[in-house]
Amino acid sequence: MKPFRSIVFDLYGTLYDVHSVAGICDQAFPGKGAAISQLWRQKQLEYTWLRSLMDRYVNFEALTDDALRFTCTALGLTLEEDMARVLGDLYLQLLPHEEMPATLHRLKDAGIPLGIISNGSHKSIAQVVNNSSMGWAFDELISVEDVQVFKPHPKVYELAARRMGHSREHILFVSANGWDASGASLFGYPTCWVNRTLGAFDVLGATPTVVTENLTAMADWVLEDWDGIPEISEGDAAGDAATRPDA
Incomplete structure (x- = not known):
């Protein structure tokens, strides 16, 4: 028992499913949805670990936004503020x-x-x-x-x-x-x-x-x-x- x-x-x-965001990411940046989703999640996790080690907590929304901005920069994509809000909200859905x-x-x-x-x-x-x-x-x-x-x-x-x-x-x-x-x-x-x-x-x-x-x-x-x-x-x-x- x-x-x-x-x-x-x-x-x-x-x-x-954290990668359920990939479809909308692909609409925003055609052909890049899967790559965005994968790197975004990777950096999101890395930032939770790094911020814990540095004793620099921020809430999950802010951390997810930071990870998205890094991801777009790393992939050479221009992220407008309106699109940043749209994509960030995907993690609430x-x-x-x-x-x-x-x-x-x-x-x-x-x-x-x-x-x-x-x-x-x-x-x-x-x-x-x-x-x-x-x-x-x-x-x-x-x-x-x-x-x-x-x-x-x-x-x-x-x-x-x-x-x-x-x-x-x-x-x-x-x-x-x-x-x-x-x-x-x-x-x-x-x-x-x-x-x-x-x-x-x-x-x-x-x-x-x-x-x-x-x-x-x-x-x-x-x-x-x-x-x-x-x-x-x-x-x-x-x-x-x-x-x-x-x-």
């Missing part, structure tokens, strides 16, 4: 991965509390979720904005445990980003790495609990011997209480 009492998901790349809605329905029907922990700001997370009409699925929408540092800093994973109200060993962490799954594993979460690209796992001293190719397979694994949320023993209850904000 799996000991999970809740599941927390990464947002960008795990639940939502990301499309969910195809299997995501049905997967979350299955998990909710099983009575499992679900949350998101994301590098996005509170505004970004809420808009992405609401624009895709998925607000019904989540008990908690958790932003790094509350700790002013990006994943994979341990403060972020600690925040998720506090908000979900359980000790880390009772929360399944799900991410399609290997570095994120590594950070969560090293923090102490059981983790599912959704290996959409069938790539190699980052060599960072961590091993995911399970590897799946998509969210459907993740839910299959969670639910294959599911018998409801485990009862909380006295010792577990004390550990879980320590994760709550008022503890």
